[in-house]
Amino acid sequence: MSLDDPVIITCSISGALANREQCPAIPYTPAEYAAEARRIVDEGGAMIHIHARRPDGTPSYEVEDFRAITEAIRAETPDVIVNYSTGALGVPVAKRVAYLRELRPDVAALNMGSMNYAKYSSRRKDFVFQTVFTNPFDEIIELLRAMNEAGIKPEHECFDVGHVGSLAPLVDMGVLHPPLHVSAVMGITGGVPPTARNLATMADNVPAGSHWGVIGISRAQWMLVAAALTLGGSIRVGLEDNFYLPDGSMARSNGDLIAKARQMTEDVGRRPATIAEARVQLGLSERVAIA
Amino acid sequence: MSLDDPVIITCSISGALANREQCPAIPYTPAEYAAEARRIVDEGGAMIHIHARRPDGTPSYEVEDFRAITEAIRAETPDVIVNYSTGALGVPVAKRVAYLRELRPDVAALNMGSMNYAKYSSRRKDFVFQTVFTNPFDEIIELLRAMNEAGIKPEHECFDVGHVGSLAPLVDMGVLHPPLHVSAVMGITGGVPPTARNLATMADNVPAGSHWGVIGISRAQWMLVAAALTLGGSIRVGLEDNFYLPDGSMARSNGDLIAKARQMTEDVGRRPATIAEARVQLGLSERVAIA
């Protein structure tokens, strides 16, 4: 990738953990997802990363909820790239595989390794929470096999340099096929520290010819967006990752976040990829209707 | 320096080569310099880099023109940091030293090395111009001695990594005193290629404890501004370096360029240094009146 490539702007439309008391713009119902999708595409987003919810806003891993949301989004923005989360803590792999097999999104996110996953409070001088986030190789392989059978492109979520390095053996054993689509997830305590220099190293470890972007999960998000843009990468923003615009105001919609991301893209002399361009960059086929 | 430091925004207010037919906002008279200084400071600029001109716009290296411009600027924006160019091709060192000694600006720019200095046209498949830009060590030392005697802080303009490396022997021989103020000048063919990764290397070669920023001289300017902001550095924009905003429109004033630089600063979660903060960061004294 280079600075001459258009930038794929992805929107993490909903997440599963936050709720509308925290941020009123989070979509719950399929109709709300669709309205947000409209705003995302209008502002320059090409891909939508989806966690499903029930209409009351609680997280769901059921095929029917994913289906209803996806159909509503497709009805509103027919060609947008649909990307499903697969990374729920405490949800069995079989359940996560079920909605992939049934619904065949264009892309599915895949956590590429294990790590300490924590949040530290400098004010309290203590960890707010800390856990071990486990994504063993055998689970990664199981998910990849399911994606391969269903014709789904994986998005490799890499929280550290070693997660990027874990791609090579999987390519070698034939469960992964370049060009890859790699996201550097930065901002979790326990993962790679969120600096522009570390992002450059993450990108330098990505197999040649692959596409890469950044997912910033901390208050450093917008700095990381700028860093990826200057390093030749793509970007993700959205209410799952961060409710706030750089000026500290809360987004009234995912559209606000995408609009800011697009402006920052244009500030460095690049432009958003169209959905069609993004499909080519990621090696996706034209969209086939979901059964 | 780190991301927590406020960003010193410098404006290269005029340059000496371009004229008002190319860009109507370029100041010629002292009054025009002062009006631009007002806009620069209002938008967040803390330092103004000055090439003198006669009131008809032609370049000048005369004490009286530098004096008239400086006095007009100081009358309008009393505490702004005044930075003089010293780098004119074909102007003897003695002449450049004369206005430094007489007028004692806060800061004076100093080219830190020699290089091929060229402009290449990919369309014509040829160099538009090319020369050898010579700044030998003995000339650098002569200028530094004059600055030391006059209490002027040098701004080290480094067009390549070796120019940054040339600071160390000068510190060792006692003509340079840290903390230094180092600018990476990027975008000239013959100098360091204008990439975010190369800017990180330039910054990593700066002696510890020093201040650094970027000066982008090419169409990559705004990308370089964003890169410096994400790497913890300061930035310079202004009509000397680039007439255009990122959207391709011509600036109607230096103020437009500073406003865009400030917005990009805020987009990554940083803020412009006040003039007082910039003086502390650069190790400048409070301003003493020019005789």
Add this chain to the structure above:
Amino acid sequence: MSLDDPVIITCSISGALANREQCPAIPYTPAEYAAEARRIVDEGGAMIHIHARRPDGTPSYEVEDFRAITEAIRAETPDVIVNYSTGALGVPVAKRVAYLRELRPDVAALNMGSMNYAKYSSRRKDFVFQTVFTNPFDEIIELLRAMNEAGIKPEHECFDVGHVGSLAPLVDMGVLHPPLHVSAVMGITGGVPPTARNLATMADNVPAGSHWGVIGISRAQWMLVAAALTLGGSIRVGLEDNFYLPDGSMARSNGDLIAKARQMTEDVGRRPATIAEARVQLGLSERVAIA
């Protein structure tokens, strides 16, 4: 750290997993550990990293075995820096803390994070083994508190950039006190890929003023030794990490490995730190006799 600092050469004298059928030089009895310590110190090693074994060679986490081995080593090489492993899979933290508290080695190794820990065979096109190596923050903190109480300096074993990044919150909460002693462990599939560029990034993330070195665990070990030497770091070799010299021959003693490490150190214009210099670099006190 810089190229001007002498190089602390550490020897991982024994490990716990391999046996004498694989490499006849591995020490089992206290007397054998002592004889190896003699060779290590004679060839330029300053620190010895110890896993205890029973006299039949099986791994031990008992105070008495650590004590017997340590006393034998101290009798032979009185001032050598003694470094204990704490990282056994399946051994409760309480047991690992017991021998630290009782025997108070100069240094104890501490794994700084969780990760997938695997070995891949390109020939078989499959993983030879793979597990999740868990070192959660609460366990790290428990071990650090025990080390602090016993006056033991931790050696932070970092398998990825995020493990280095995990030092900062621990410093902030006051369980860690700079200068730190950080080791980049490279060569495990799942951890940071073993390249010179990635080692530079690991080192660049180490808190300023700290000491760092490399531990290479793969066939890339000797390349990583050379890389650390050129980047200003220290090094570890020893039968725990690798039985073989660069020419492919099996070491007849840890002394052979240390001698090669010392020669490579001298080839790049550096020299081994004496034991006394290493104690100063790591911020260790003079050795106090073990009760």
Add this chain to the structure above:
Amino acid sequence: MSLDDPVIITCSISGALANREQCPAIPYTPAEYAAEARRIVDEGGAMIHIHARRPDGTPSYEVEDFRAITEAIRAETPDVIVNYSTGALGVPVAKRVAYLRELRPDVAALNMGSMNYAKYSSRRKDFVFQTVFTNPFDEIIELLRAMNEAGIKPEHECFDVGHVGSLAPLVDMGVLHPPLHVSAVMGITGGVPPTARNLATMADNVPAGSHWGVIGISRAQWMLVAAALTLGGSIRVGLEDNFYLPDGSMARSNGDLIAKARQMTEDVGRRPATIAEARVQLGLSERVAIA
């Protein structure tokens, strides 16, 4: 290039500035050059970089001296890659072109830019000498056109990152044809500071698919050799660059230096390229006899 590529070991056999009072092993006569060439090839060298001398040791730029030396070397080591210097200060380009056209070596060195070229003494707190080393683009192009006509492969001697960056416009205008053969020359005050990190940046700026190596000109030479070996590059040693082995003893022959370079190559798990392999890597044809 990668760590899996064999390492092209080049020998700078003679230089032109030093003499036998400084180092008795420097060859003067064609027979002495040939004897050194024998030792170089026997120890693993694949390419010999030649400055011509008259039989009394004084530098020569005459076709006849280059011819006599080359014929003697070819008679002794028929397939070794012959590389001519072209960089003499004060010798007109026409003269340097004459021996290229007439003798058509496999490779000719080409300085890729201008710079301050100095030597600083920390003991004296002054520069021992300093000059501006001028290699303007028009001269580079003239030399390249001569090399192209004569079927000679240029070796691009780059003293700073900008010199590497200067390759791109020359490729674009069609006077340079990838894959290129790029040498990072490090250790001159005024050029890129001689660190492993800066060498990585130099290499990262080399156009994809090209071959690169390091030429260390300072007391940091052997450290730079190790750094290049760990970063995937090739290396040059020889009496032109440095008389001394890492242990401080003076080489009794170029063979001593090549032997040490080969040992360091093998220490990191790589091996010297055979002459035939080096010809393939550099894109050279089989050797054609010199008229």
